[in-house]
Amino acid sequence: MEKRNPSFAGRKDSNRAGQLTIRVLLLSFFLIIILSLFFHQFYRKLEQSLWEEKQGQFQYLADQSAQLVIQQINEDQRMLLSLVDQIAYLTLGDAVAMLNERTIQWEKAGNYPSITRIGDFLQYTEKAELADGTNLTLFHTVSTKTYDSLLGTLFAGNIFTGYWIKPEGTLLWQTDGSLEGLDSLALDSDETMQLFTSKLDGGWGQFVLVAKRGLSDSISLAILRSSLSMAVLVIVIFFFFLVYLLSLDHRYARNLWHLAYEDELTKLPNKNLFQKEAKQRLLHPRDPYALLILDIGKFKLINDHFGYGFGDSLLLHCAKVLPRYVTRDGLCARLSGDKFIMLVSYRERAALQRRITIIGEELRRFSFPKASQFQLDILIGISLIDEPGKDITSYIDRALFALSALKETKQGWYLFYEEALKDQLLEESELENVYNKALQSREFFIQIQPKYSFATGCLIGGEALVRWRHPEKGLLMPSQFIPLLEKHNLLIALDMYVLKLVCKLFVQWKGEGKPLLPISVNQSRAHLFTRNYEESLVTLVDHYEVDHRLMEFELTETLFLHDLTHLVSVLTSLRSQGFLVSLDDFGSGYSSLTMLKDVQIDVIKMDQGFFTDLTTNKQGMVVIKHVIAMAKELGITSIAEGVESEEQARMLASMGCDGVQGYFYSQPLEVSEYERLLTDNTPRCFI
Ligand code: C2E
Ligand code: CA
Ligand code: CA
Numbered sequence: 124m125e126k127r128n129p130s131f132a133g134r135k136d137s138n139r140a141g142q143l144t145i146r147v148l149l150l151s152f153f154l155i156i157i158l159s160l161f162f163h164q165f166y167r168k169l170e171q172s173l174w175e176e177k178q179g180q181f182q183y184l185a186d187q188s189a190q191l192v193i194q195q196i197n198e199d200q201r202m203l204l205s206l207v208d209q210i211a212y213l214t215l216g217d218a219v220a221m222l223n224e225r226t227i228q229w230e231k232a233g234n235y236p237s238i239t240r241i242g243d244f245l246q247y248t249e250k251a252e253l254a255d256g257t258n259l260t261l262f263h264t265v266s267t268k269t270y271d272s273l274l275g276t277l278f279a280g281n282i283f284t285g286y287w288i289k290p291e292g293t294l295l296w297q298t299d300g301s302l303e304g305l306d307s308l309a310l311d312s313d314e315t316m317q318l319f320t321s322k323l324d325g326g327w328g329q330f331v332l333v334a335k336r337g338l339s340d341s342i343s344l345a346i347l348r349s350s351l352s353m354a355v356l357v358i359v360i361f362f363f364f365l366v367y368l369l370s371l372d373h374r375y376a377r378n379l380w381h382l383a384y385e386d387e388l389t390k391l392p393n394k395n396l397f398q399k400e401a402k403q404r405l406l407h408p409r410d411p412y413a414l415l416i417l418d419i420g421k422f423k424l425i426n427d428h429f430g431y432g433f434g435d436s437l438l439l440h441c442a443k444v445l446p447r448y449v450t451r452d453g454l455c456a457r458l459s460g461d462k463f464i465m466l467v468s469y470r471e472r473a474a475l476q477r478r479i480t481i482i483g484e485e486l487r488r489f490s491f492p493k494a495s496q497f498q499l500d501i502l503i504g505i506s507l508i509d510e511p512g513k514d515i516t517s518y519i520d521r522a523l524f525a526l527s528a529l530k531e532t533k534q535g536w537y538l539f540y541e542e543a544l545k546d547q548l549l550e551e552s553e554l555e556n557v558y559n560k561a562l563q564s565r566e567f568f569i570q571i572q573p574k575y576s577f578a579t580g581c582l583i584g585g586e587a588l589v590r591w592r593h594p595e596k597g598l599l600m601p602s603q604f605i606p607l608l609e610k611h612n613l614l615i616a617l618d619m620y621v622l623k624l625v626c627k628l629f630v631q632w633k634g635e636g637k638p639l640l641p642i643s644v645n646q647s648r649a650h651l652f653t654r655n656y657e658e659s660l661v662t663l664v665d666h667y668e669v670d671h672r673l674m675e676f677e678l679t680e681t682l683f684l685h686d687l688t689h690l691v692s693v694l695t696s697l698r699s700q701g702f703l704v705s706l707d708d709f710g711s712g713y714s715s716l717t718m719l720k721d722v723q724i725d726v727i728k729m730d731q732g733f734f735t736d737l738t739t740n741k742q743g744m745v746v747i748k749h750v751i752a753m754a755k756e757l758g759i760t761s762i763a764e765g766v767e768s769e770e771q772a773r774m775l776a777s778m779g780c781d782g783v784q785g786y787f788y789s790q791p792l793e794v795s796e797y798e799r800l801l802t803d804n805t806p807r808c809f810i
Pocket of ligand 1: 572587588589600601602605614617618621645646647677707708731764765766767784785786787791
């Protein structure tokens with residue numbers, strides 16, 4: 124059997140949705156990368172231009188600072204030079220007196236450089252030759268704070284550090300002491316420091332401005348940076364939210380799909396999906412298709428008896444087995460409760476039947492708890508899809524119909540839908556009405572088949588056999604209606620009706636003074652197991668005041684198989700009432716002989732099949748001979764039924780058989796014909 128590869132459109136839909144999500148994810152991923160690159164570039168450009176701008180500003184400030192310092196130096200030097208000029212015409216004593224009045228220091232000529240740093244001071248020196256020939260060195264000391272306050276006007280805040288450095292690297296002045304030496308200055312800046320230089324006039328110094336990054340700049344940059352990061356974050360969050368929404372949507376769609384198209388327990392497709400997909404399969408069929416509906420017999424009972432969990436496990440077993448036996452181009456689904464549906468293709472009907480047989484066998488492998496004798500009952504209704512274009516529901520209806528017909532007829536476990544089934548079932552559904560009407564309008568009547576004695580050749584009684592004179596169908600024989608009536612539990616009423624007819628005949632014959640011989644009536648199985656069975660018989664027979672010894676009840680052997688104890692009690696009760704009891708169809712089953720051991724009866728009616736080949740079968744002959752002998756010994760009358768030839772009759776007579784009933788002597792007769800036999804006493808049984 125091919126393994127089924129389920130590929131339903133719904134699943135394709137969900138795959139498609141999955142692929143879509145992956146595509147959206149990929150696209151968004153690329154978008155994010157591109158956006159991030161773009162922002163990164165933008166940010167770099169922005170930072171660079173901001174930096175350049177700042178550089179320019181700083182350079183300008185450095186130049187300004189240098190200018191200011193140069194101006195100050197020049198001024199200081201000019202002041203010192205004018206002093207030199209003033210004291211050059213004085214004598215040492217006058218000059219010293221004059222100098223002492225000022226902040227200028229002096230001493231006799233030494234060898235000093237022109238500007239020197241002394242602690243926090245800068246010292247300018249100038250040499251003066253006085254009128255008396257004395258050489259003096261004048262010192263003008265300026266606090267570096269002067270420069271600080273000077274530059275303070277330029278630089279608001281203290282974010283800058285200014286240095287005055289001699290070309291050979293000696294630090295002459297700085298605005299604060301945060302920087303230690305020139306070496307670190309010469310190394311250019313780290314990330315947070317930047318060095319700007321402006322040459323001082325005269326080539327003897329350099330003005331250096333070291334700037335920390337402006338706070339405002341860093342704030343604006345930080346804001347910019349964080350806003351960019353925020354933007355990226357928002358995009359990322361938005362993207363994830365989008366993905367989340369998509370996935371929710373996808374999950375929701377999937378859930379909806381499952382709810383709409385999948386059976387919750389078995390995970391098989393449900394009826395909706397089956398119909399949808401079946402339509403597709405039937406659009407262009409390569410081989411003919413058949414639709415199968417499987418039903419688990421007595422499922423409610425299984426649930427009630429073993430519990431719902433067990434019932435579920437049975438359904439799961441079916442859901443596991445069935446898909447294995449669906450053709451590759453077929454389908455399998457759970458139709459409802461305990462019903463499954465399959466669409467299978469087939470080439471020949473025989474192959475389809477084989478497949479059905481295997482399905483049945485596989486399903487029946489399900490094991491029930493050891494202690495129970497329960498057997499899984501599987502029923503399958505089949506409709507062959509003769510017109511693939513036709514609506515699938517009509518084929519489902521047909522298969523369901525076959526299934527219910529199967530339940531009605533109880534013949535076999537699978538059934539193909541046929542048009543005739545409909546008429547038959549319709550007829551059955553009408554049966555009860557028709558039957559009741561038939562009883563009332565006396566459509567049922569009896570024929571009596573005579574029984575003869577081998578010993579005397581005379582009539583010893585008869586068997587009442589029912590017939591139905593159907594208004595439309597004509598004369599119906601028991602085989603045409605008894606099984607149906609039995610199935611619908613209508614046979615008991617018919618048996619009672621036949622008994623009533625026989626009683627009435629006895630009343631009539633008694634009144635007419637006719638000889639009275641026993642008449643046997645057949646008793647259905649169901650009848651025997653109804654409550655107060657014996658009472659109802661006695662009541663009826665007594666109502667017509669018929670002698671009990673004239674009534675014989677024929678019971679078939681199969682009856683005895685079911686509940687022997689009950690049967691024994693019924694038989695004992697009937698016999699105690701004086702009725703005759705016969706065992707019908709003796710020898711047609713396997714238990715006939717054993718039966719005699721336990722059951723007290725008056726007559727055995729040997730079945731036709733028991734002696735058809737009597738003339739050729741020597742062994743059979745021995746058996747019958749002994750059965751007859753045994754019956755005789757037990758005081759039981761033996762009657763051979765269905766004797767059709769003289770040869771059979773001779774053989775049976777020679778074996779000691781008591782009586783005979785069969786076409787060889789007489790067909791079942793109309794009552795009037797039988798009555799004639801009653802009065803005509805001539806022996807008819809000749810051998
Ligand atoms: P059965 O009780 O075994 O009845 C004997 C059947 O054998 C009768 O068929 C009879 O016509 C047939 N028969 C008699 N002699 C011969 C023969 O030589 N050759 C062949 N081939 N057949 C012979 P019938 O009347 O068609 O009845 C069939 C069965 O229907 C009966 O079998 C009996 O089981 C059942 N039946 C008939 N009437 C009633 C009834 O009122 N109530 C019940 N419950 N069953 C009945
Ligand atoms: Ca009979
Ligand atoms: Ca019989």
